[in-house]
Amino acid sequence: MAKQLLGKEVTAALNERIKADVEALKAKGVNPTLGIIRVGENESDISYERGATKRCETLGVACEKILLPADATQEQVLAAVDKVNKDDSIHGVLLFRPLPKHLNQTEIENALDPAKDVDCMTDGSMSGVFTGKAVGFPPCTPQACMEILDHYGIDCTGKKAVVIGRSLVVGKPAAMMLIKKNATVTVCHTKTVDMPSVAREADILIVAAGRAGVVTKDYVAPGQTVIDVGINVNAEGKLCGDVAYAEVEPIVDAITPVPGGVGSVTTSVLVGHVVEAAKRKYM
Numbered sequence: 001m002a003k004q005l006l007g008k009e010v011t012a013a014l015n016e017r018i019k020a021d022v023e024a025l026k027a028k029g030v031n032p033t034l035g036i037i038r039v040g041e042n043e044s045d046i047s048y049e050r051g052a053t054k055r056c057e058t059l060g061v062a063c064e065k066i067l068l069p070a071d072a073t074q075e076q077v078l079a080a081v082d083k084v085n086k087d088d089s090i091h092g093v094l095l096f097r098p099l100p101k102h103l104n105q106t107e108i109e110n111a112l113d114p115a116k117d118v119d120c121m122t123d124g125s126m127s128g129v130f131t132g133k134a135v136g137f138p139p140c141t142p143q144a145c146m147e148i149l150d151h152y153g154i155d156c157t158g159k160k161a162v163v164i165g166r167s168l169v170v171g172k173p174a175a176m177m178l179i180k181k182n183a184t185v186t187v188c189h190t191k192t193v194d195m196p197s198v199a200r201e202a203d204i205l206i207v208a209a210g211r212a213g214v215v216t217k218d219y220v221a222p223g224q225t226v227i228d229v230g231i232n233v234n235a236e237g238k239l240c241g242d243v244a245y246a247e248v249e250p251i252v253d254a255i256t257p258v259p260g261g262v263g264s265v266t267t268s269v270l271v272g273h274v275v276e277a278a279k280r281k282y283m
């Protein structure tokens, strides 16, 4: 039986800190607010939006949404970004990615006010993750993975970490954060040869491929910690991760479940960033 690394155990202390900050802000007449921009009806965007909205409610943070159709023009999306930038009542902004293919995502991301960039969408914020200089906020999902390791006292120093996935939202920044924690890091992707033998060497395995069940029992070994970032919907309409949980869990030391793992920590980290952005402005 592997130890389950539970999101709710990780977020308990974090949520208490956020609630205290929210109260302090409200005492000063500031109502911390998250702005959400969604283009289209992507299923995974909508599930993140639902989780983030619920988390805002429980922590006392307001939420303003701008919903645009899937065929929105570049100008319409830029106008939405301009609106949230100019709105003093909005302290942090979440823009779901990837955007529909016809849009210039880089231009839209970089139009965002860096002070409101709570999910590391601008190139300036992302540079901070790579240079180690404190520029803006780190991306919420890889930070959630690090919060889980920290909470359970899993020391990365000298350990072998393998990350499956190289996206800018998860894989690449997660690799940088693991290097900062003194792990020796290998990053896998679709061109990696013999991934199972690479993954089996890991002490810490972070999986963000976005494909249900890619990590089977052949990828794991006793003693490992497995962090499953994937959020997929299975044939029965239930949430599942990228790891074939039933066959992996009996082998490894510790594992995050889906749901109840990384996703639930991500939304707390996001709301924490919004509150911190409001604090930086007013306190």
Ligand SMILES: NC(=O)C1=CN([C@@H]2O[C@H](COP(=O)(O)OP(=O)(O)OC[C@H]3O[C@@H](n4cnc5c(N)ncnc54)[C@H](OP(=O)(O)O)[C@@H]3O)[C@@H](O)[C@H]2O)C=CC1
Pocket (backbone or CB within 6 Å): 044, 141, 164, 165, 166, 167, 168, 169, 170, 171, 188, 189, 190, 191, 192, 195, 208, 209, 210, 211, 214, 229, 230, 231, 232, 262, 263, 264, 266, 267
């Ligand atoms: N828990 C949370 O809070 C969050 C969860 N997610 C979830 O995490 C997953 C990953 O998200 P994201 O990084 O944005 O996804 P992307 O699709 O942008 O990236 C997936 C990465 O995984 C690699 N990959 C895909 N399939 C395989 C495979 N079979 N073997 C090896 N590598 C593979 C791809 O390689 P290549 O570069 O070669 O194409 C790519 O680098 C998704 O399920 C997403 O829903 C995302 C954000 C937050």
Ligand SMILES: Nc1nc(=O)c2c([nH]1)NC[C@@H]1CN(c3ccc(C(=O)N[C@@H](CCC(=O)O)C(=O)O)cc3)C=[N+]21
Pocket (backbone or CB within 6 Å): 007, 044, 045, 047, 048, 050, 051, 052, 054, 094, 095, 096, 097, 098, 119, 140, 141, 169, 231, 257, 258, 259, 260, 261, 262, 263, 264, 266, 267
């Ligand atoms: N800029 C950007 N950043 C993202 O991080 C991002 C994105 N765009 N686009 C979409 C994907 C997908 N994603 C999800 C996160 C949590 C849940 C989720 O379901 N969370 C549940 C909990 C799930 C669980 O318990 O594991 C909740 O918070 O209540 C779903 C999906 C983020 N993504």
